[in-house]
């Protein structure tokens with residue numbers, strides 16, 4: 448069946464980090480209703496195998512399709528690198544938007560022939576997907592990537608803007624791989640929460656590129672071009688998680704900038 452504008456936008460992540468993307472979508476597209484799925488039972492994705500992330504992503508896509516979503520946004524770099532191609536094949540009749548392509552397109556347009564740094568999970572960095580896509584874009588961009596696996600759990604635990612986070616961030620950013628760069632891509636949807644700290648490390652002199660608003664704009668273009676944009680009426684958001692703890696619910700406020708109620712929705716019964 449052809450999707451229509453009134454249907455909700457589906458968004459998923461390994462947990463609640465993708466709420467940074469959901470928040471940008473809500474700001475840019477205030478009339479859209481969102482169904483967010485956080486796979487908190489399998490967090491973190493960054494350390495999982497490609498096959499495991501693919502299996503989780505297919506299950507989540509089934510949930511979002513059952514809930515009648517008109518488009519699915521993979522608000523997670525690890526899942527975008529491991530499962531986007533598979534989901535595109537699996538969900539043929541609605542569009543899947545990942546967080547990687549809009550960023551690669553934006554950077555290719557603005558940083559031709561530059562050296563760009565990138566930090567992300569082990570899964571994202573070891574997949575080499577950003578390097579491959581920059582080579583395909585053929586804009587002479589040299590990518591210098593570093594896996595920074597401590598950052599997502601650190602943020603989930605509420606450790607940011609303190610001495611511990613400053614030291615971990617400084618340790619990673621001083622790595623030889625990230626020297627002489629002209630911008631830094633935050634290739635994990637948790638990292639917008641430490642964007643200010645990262646920028647301070649560089650004395651606010653290096654552009655720090657965060658995908659949340661770039662992805663929200665890509666979604667807007669897709670919905671507009673396909674007559675799927677909802678421009679009137681109230682929005683209703685639902686937040687589903689595969690495992691529930693009070694601390695997840697408490698943390699949503701940090702990521703979404705507003706308290707939300709999480710509904711437990713196990714992927715396997």
Ligand code: DGL
Pocket residue numbers: 460461462464465490491492493494522523524525526568571599634635636637
């Ligand atoms: N938010 C996920 C991403 O963008 C990372 C968190 C995780 O490891 O689950 O890759």
